[in-house]
Amino acid sequence: MKKKMAPDDKAIAPGSTIGVIGGGQLGRMTALAAARLGYRCHVYCPEADSPAFHVAQATVAAYEDEAALARFAEAVDVVTFEFENIPAETVRILSQHVPVRPNWRALETAQDRLVEKSFFNSLDIATAPWRPVLDRAGLGRAVAELGRPCVLKTARFGYDGKGQVKIEETTDLDQAWAGMGGQPAILEGFVDFEREVSVVVARGLDGNAACFDVVENRHRHHILDVTIAPAPIPHRLAGQAQDVARRTAHALELVGLLAVEMFIGKDGRLLVNEMAPRPHNSGHWTIDACLTDQFEQLVRAVCGLPLGCPERHSDAVMTNLIGEEVNQWLPLLAQKGARLHLYGKSEVRAGRKMGHVTRLRPRSDNMTNH
Ligand SMILES: Nc1ncnc2c1ncn2[C@@H]1O[C@H](COP(=O)(O)OP(=O)(O)OP(=O)(O)O)[C@@H](O)[C@H]1O
Ligand SMILES: [Mg+2]
Structure with a gap:
């Protein structure tokens, strides 16, 4: 052994x-x-x-x-x-x-939204206001405290917006609670965001970290649709977002990749939504637009190698190919400047991520904030 x-x-x-x-x-x-x-x-x-x-x-x-x-x-x-x-x-x-690698603590923290939000708050990293919801009565109390609209999510096993329901003025709470299937849940205040952004950071065995540029993410039907790199946000905010990702990775003593999803509120405040200690869909643009991409950084990190330079050599827009959209592969291949990535999935299903396409433009600025 x-x-x-x-x-x-x-x-x-x-x-x-x-x-x-x-x-x-x-x-x-x-x-x-x-x-x-x-x-x-x-x-x-x-x-x-x-x-x-x-x-x-x-x-x-x-x-x-x-x-x-x-x-x-x-x-x-x-x-x-x-x-x-x-x-x-x-x-x-x-x-x-x-x-x-990453370690169990990083996984465990990301697996449960209650643990995750507590962890961020313990690092003084702001999130939407939230409450644990363990039963129907708890939901009533939490909604009274946070006010409507708000979002109820299962604490575990959610992805692509599954296991969550927005509670509006007229939403019936019995029905909302029934949707959680008796599982522990979290109620979050609804964030009236201006945009959603994310950051992928790699952290090596030696504790060095390398952040990719902050990107903007747009969702359609709760699934990531488009990632825009770099996010059109002020340098100060971008630096703050990268700092959050770096601090989180260090606090978890993570070796590998960490993606952190955040909201930028209409008031310009940064609020963390969630994290994933693995490669992230919003990091796929790095394959075509950075000196080292997220997957290579993961390999370097877990093998104890020096991290690569994450610098963005081009601006990029990454579009997911969801379900039937993948059938556009032929025209996409013919499109100048479109970099096509197909995942080889044997069956096309609605809502399934089948591939993505990245379109590059010359780099727009000299941001070297890694
Ligand atoms: N508190 C909130 N206020 C406003 N919008 C929210 C809130 N929580 C989630 N959303 C919206 O729902 C999307 C999905 O939520 P979240 O990332 O928490 O769930 P998920 O199921 O893990 O999704 P994914 O797998 O796409 O990351 C967010 O990207 C955001 O657009
Ligand atoms: Mg998410």
């Missing part, structure tokens, strides 16, 4: 194998970046039909399958993940054999 336990301060050299938990497009793009630096990737995912399996070694097994987890951990030199909802026990088993 030994081997593979590379001392924490030692680089994991090219030729080694990076284990990735989760087989979606984020895992796929991580494996592509890893291959470019001479690493192999081994992806562990319960779904046999996973896009990352096309470009990596595969283990198809449940997250509860202890024997499969142990075999996987033995076969790789470091483990990272491309989504957060991994059971604690899975991470514990893997950690017995091999370094797991």
